[in-house]
Amino acid sequence: MFKNAIIYRLPARWHINAGQLSQHLAPQTFKRAGNMDMQSQGWIQPRESSNGLVHQVNRQFLLRLQTEKKILPSSVINQVTRERAKELEEQQGFPPGRKQTKELKEQVTDELLPRAFTRLSSMWVWIDPVNGWLVADSSTSARAEEALKLLFKAVPKFPLETVRTVMSPGAAMTDWLASDEAPEGFTVDQDTELRSTAESRATVRYVRHTLEADQLRQHIETGKQCTRLALTWADKISFTMAENLSIKKIALLDVLKENHELTGKNDDERFDGDFMLFTGELQKLLKDLIKALGGIVAEPMKEKL
Known part of the structure; x- marks a missing residue:
């Protein structure tokens, strides 16, 4: 499923169903770029079996944004x-x-x-109207905001909020490294990046390297702050968190896959099963991660995105 996660908040129990959301998105259905267009963007059916532009499994919504760009250097x-x-x-x-x-x-x-040649790409968007999450499978906020702009335009009074936590992710990750203690339910893996807050912006990176607490403390004492940290949650999902709370390199671990046998199912059933597994576990991960960061400070987004 998702490899990355740019996270936003929706009011819990957002009262809209898949059919209503699909109707709102219908005018933005993807169309191929015209001869004189540099780019075209719109929503496509997440699956051929989807009923409209919103694929629903267990009260979870999945959207797919498609982008066509002309390649003209x-x-x-x-x-x-x-x-x-x-x-x-x-x-x-x-x-x-x-x-x-x-x-x-x-x-x-x-x-x-x-x-000009054209390049097609797509981006998954998961909406959890029950627990109040919107997650874009993007490595950058700028790309995720392309989907948000369309949603703001399509859905009347779209109630989206940015996720701002009591403790900033950068400060929290720095504390975890300095104390050599991860928050409850998490373990620290072998990748991290620390960057100086001084003008030099001196940076130290560890890649698949044992993180020695004494060495890390020395870097922190000289004014460096953690900007990226690899973590594992509940021995089920590994990921890398950045200082802006974006999540990358999401991977379901074997212990989770082994408990999720879908042999003998067709493609649609396997897809829906994977989606249920992924969203069910990511809901719990996000809840624990927000708790480790002290909770959420609500911050409404502006439609001028």
């Missing part, structure tokens, strides 16, 4: 523009000025755009 545009500018200079006897060069570049872009 600026180096190609600039090269063709220079060739055209040289031809124009030969015709008129003097090099084109700034305004003329800009117009040439726009003309070249318009000519090349219909012939």
